[in-house]
Amino acid sequence: MASAKATASLQRLNSLSSKLMPTKAYSSQFSRKTYTLNTGDKIPAIGLGTWQSGPNEVEKAVEFALNKGYRHIDTALAYGNEAEVGRGIKNSGVPREEIWLTTKLDNPWHKRVQEGIDSSLKSLQTDYVDLYLMHWPSSTDPDDLKKHYPDWDFVKTWAEMQKLVGTGKVKNIGVSNFGIKNLEILLNDPSCKIVPAVNQIELHPNNPSPKLVAYNTSKGIHSTGYSCLGSTNSPLYKDETLLSMAEAKGKTPQQVLLAWGIQKGWSVIPKSVSKGRIDANYEIDGWELTDEEIKKLDALPDRFKVCGDAWLPVKVFFGDDE
C-alpha cells in the first residue's frame, strides 16, 4: 500500500500534469455567438445580468462590459436600476443598434403594459428594447401586493403585450418564469397570436429543467438561463465535480458553467459588478466542454432553486420538469 506521503506527491504530480497538458484548441467563439429567435432576430449567447446590481455600481458595470465586448444587457423595471443601466449604455459609446437590450414588465403593472414600457424606455434613455419580457405569470394588484387581480391574468397581459409589436417600442416579446402548464394555457388561448420569442428561466446544473427546455424548443421558444452561475453565494462553487473539471481544463468554475449553458443551447446572462469577473466571464472562446463533461454536469445530483414563488400571490412554481 502506498504511504500517505507518496499518495500526496502523486496527487500533486497529477494536478501539475493536468495544468501542463495542452488544452485542445477549438475554434468556438461563444462570446460572439448568437441564437436565432422565432422572429428571425439574433440574441447574443452571453449577456450581462443586473439583478441586485446596486446603485453606483451597475452603471460602471454596464459601461465596462460593453467596452469589453458584451452586446447583451438584461435588466427589469423591478430591479430599480434601469436609469443607471441606460447611463452605462450611453457612457460606453457603443452604438445602441449594436446592443441587445432586454427589460421586463413588473407584476403590479400587468394592467398598465403601455405605461410599463414607456416608463422603462424613459429610464433606459432609448426608443426601443430588443426584448420585452413578462417578468412572472402573476398579475399583482398594485394596491395590495399580496393580492392577485380577480379579473386579470397573464393571458390578458400577453394580449396587451402583443399590441406593442409594431409600435417600434419593442422588437420582440417574451415571457419569464413560465412553466409548461402556464405556457400551455397561454399558447392554447385564442387571443394568443404571437408565440413568445423567449422564456427566461432559472437554469444551472442544480436546476436543469430538461423537460421545460425541451418544451420551449418544441414550440420555437428560445430559452435564456438566469442565475446561470447559481446566483449569490452559489452552492455550485463547492461542487467537487465542477471544481475538478474546471481545474483540469484550466478554466474557472464560472466559465465552465457558462459554456455548459451555451453548449446546451440557451443564452446565459451572468451578473457581476466586478471588473475582473465581468472580464473573466466573457473569456469563453477557443475551448469547449466535451460531450462527456457536459453529461457529467447534467448528472449532478444536488438541487436548489434561487427564485421561488413564496412572495407571489399566486403559485407559479416550476421545478425541474413542471
Ligand SMILES: NC(=O)C1=CN([C@@H]2O[C@H](COP(=O)(O)OP(=O)(O)OC[C@H]3O[C@@H](n4cnc5c(N)ncnc54)[C@H](OP(=O)(O)O)[C@@H]3O)[C@@H](O)[C@H]2O)C=CC1
Ligand atoms: N427573470 C427572472 O425572474 C430572473 C432574472 N435574472 C437575471 O439573470 C441574471 C443572472 O442571475 P443572478 O441571479 O444575478 O445570478 P448569477 O448566477 O449571474 O450569479 C451572480 C453572482 O455571482 C457572482 N459572480 C459573477 N461572476 C463571478 C465570477 N466569475 N466568480 C465569482 N463570482 C461571480 C456575482 O457577484 P459580483 O457581482 O460581486 O461579481 C453575484 O453574486 C440576473 O442578474 C438578472 O439579470 C435573475 C433572476 C431571476
Ligand SMILES: O=C[C@H](O)[C@@H](O)[C@@H](O)[C@H](O)C(=O)O
Ligand atoms: O429577476 C429577478 C427575480 O425574479 C426576482 O425579482 C424575484 O425572484 C424576487 O425578487 C425574489 O426575491 O424572489
